[in-house]
Amino acid sequence: MNISPDQILFMISAANTIASFTPASVFLCPILNVAGQMYGGYLDSQWKMAVEDNLTGINDNLAVLQSTTGLIGLGTGAGATISAVNLYQTIKLRQEVKELKLVVHGGFISLAKALEDQGEEVMRQIDKVADDVEYRHHRTILAQAYGKFVEAVNWLRDTVNLTHTHTKTASFVGIQGKLVDALADYKNPKIYQHNSAVGRLRRLECSWAIYQTITTIYQLQGESDIVSDRLSSLQRQIREELVHLINLCESQEELDFIFPEIARIHNHDLAALKLWQEQVDLMRSLSPEDLKELENACSEKLLTANNQKQEITALAEPPELLLYNELREKSHFLSLRDQLRFVIQPESRKEHESYISQQAKNSNYQGLAPSNWQEVTDLTVANLYWYFKKPKPSFT
Template sequence: MLFAFTPAIQAGMEAGKYLQVFNNGIPIGMVRDAATGKFVAHAVGAAVDGNPLLPLFAPTQFLMKGAGLIQTHMGFQETYRQIGFVQAGLQSLQNSVGVLQSTTALIGVGTVASVALGAINLHQTLKLRKEVEQMRLEVKNGFIDLRQALKEQGVEIRQIIEQVAQDNKFEQHRTVLIHAYGLFTQALQRFRSAMQLQETSRRNAEIDAVRGMFFEALADYTNPHLLEETSAAGQIRRLECAWGIEQAIVATYQVQGEVSAVSDRLSHLHNHICENASMVINSCESHNELNFLFPEMSRIRKHDLAVINTWQNQIDWMRSLPASELKLLASADFDTNEIDTKDRGLNKV
């Protein structure tokens, strides 16, 4: 994964004024002044194999502004300054989980027709998420109206949506998913409010309660009995929802400054994704399912796991810093420094 920086910062790097920060030879999306050692900027974008970073469920906000998020362990003032992009990351998670869950209304719980899988493949799912982000589609009770969203897909798709909706077994699953998504969104809203509390003990108590709600929602998505009743395509979409919620759990630890717990949860999540992916592949019963899963697994490996691994690398780097470096990090003002570099004309170098 290659990081991108603002033109001003990039020009400074090319001129030798700024240097990328590495941890064990891996870039972490941050730049420091070569002369003073001060941290001056974080990445504004990233690319994988020459294409823009576009994960399926991992929020890039936690990665692109990881330097600022790392600062949250320094105290509430820094946490407060980072509320905006933390909330943007949470909104990204909410959008992703809502869309991924919605596609199960076409997958159902039994054998899935190839035409149905094609209608909600990786490309179509990313397209639906974009429309939700742009408020062209709305997630209600955990589901998008797929009849409206996929109206251009033809009569056969609409018929499959109706058939799934009338299936009693899927209705049982749908009830659980509606409850889980509702709990997840309630926890997100409570988390947003909790981050704005200025009294430390009250804030941490609220965030602890939020984390409990996330774990409760997670249990519904990973319910082994329900997963066993679901096809491989349905399993992967529910597990992707679960992985998104697990990242929200990581965020609760991070804004509390519990960096050891953050590293542990991210390591656990990485291993969990790999184990779950293997389980889903082994449960495939047709070439159609394999064809559906292949691009999805590739995207997860190259994009989502790249985000999670870099996030953990940022945290582990911060944990290894001596007191003097932590002091520099705590005093960094990334936005101001980027403005200053523009004023110096470095973008013209």
């Protein structure tokens, strides 16, 4: 046996973990069960069904993400009303779209209907943004991009069932071109102008979902080298853009919105992308004989796990939101913003640790500079850093 038990265990564990990321748990979009493509029988039945489910989920997620900009608006004018579409509320909206309680029309859902129980202030903000000329221009761009994406997805649904190799290859090329056009619309600089950190986050999430869908096309074509490179690039891009967005955050209201959501992206989406890449990299390292052996060892267990997959409901508040509420009681805006940056860019802690050590020495508070920083929480590092900064921010 050339395949090690550890490799078999990893593939089964990774496939089951990826399969557990439903639209309610993953914020960007659901992740394809990529292991399925490697197994012939699984590809013909269960995996094609998984492709269909995930394409539908991506459609719905994009519609919810871009619809919520109707409350966020442009600039920083939305204020506290943005809490009506925070992480918890957005997950609930996506679940309602999935359950057909909300209808997607032209790439958008009706926020007035979806949030009718959120109060008069929220309704006034929805009406205010709807009358904004610049927002309507942005909405037109996003609707156009969504239309291209839907067209590409419908094309892809047909393509996965094609049997003629050359026809399928040509079709994939056309789909990729359509998705690249949609991505260009979502990345259009005009829809990022004058946007708050919250508004930028929503648009970035849409673009990441499109990028990942393009990567899925390469997966379907068996281009594992390209898939690995693109997944690595996407993880790096997400981290860089999130750090930039964190630096743009200027108010407590914005931080209340983006902190749990970015933590969710880190804990779920980036984790799933990393697993996907590790799966692909393992498959690339195996010979055809080893791949067949792995198929025999894993396929039955993967099928059983997929059939027993349970949907994650959106009834409970996300743990990232609960954690943030706890941190908010123990910290302040500047410290919380640094803690969020530490999550996405762990190396940024080093500068804070060095500053604390130097200031503690200069102030004869050497006991505040631990010998082993690995045992110190991000909360403590950020709070100590701002304790030594002047003027000291209030903790109230």
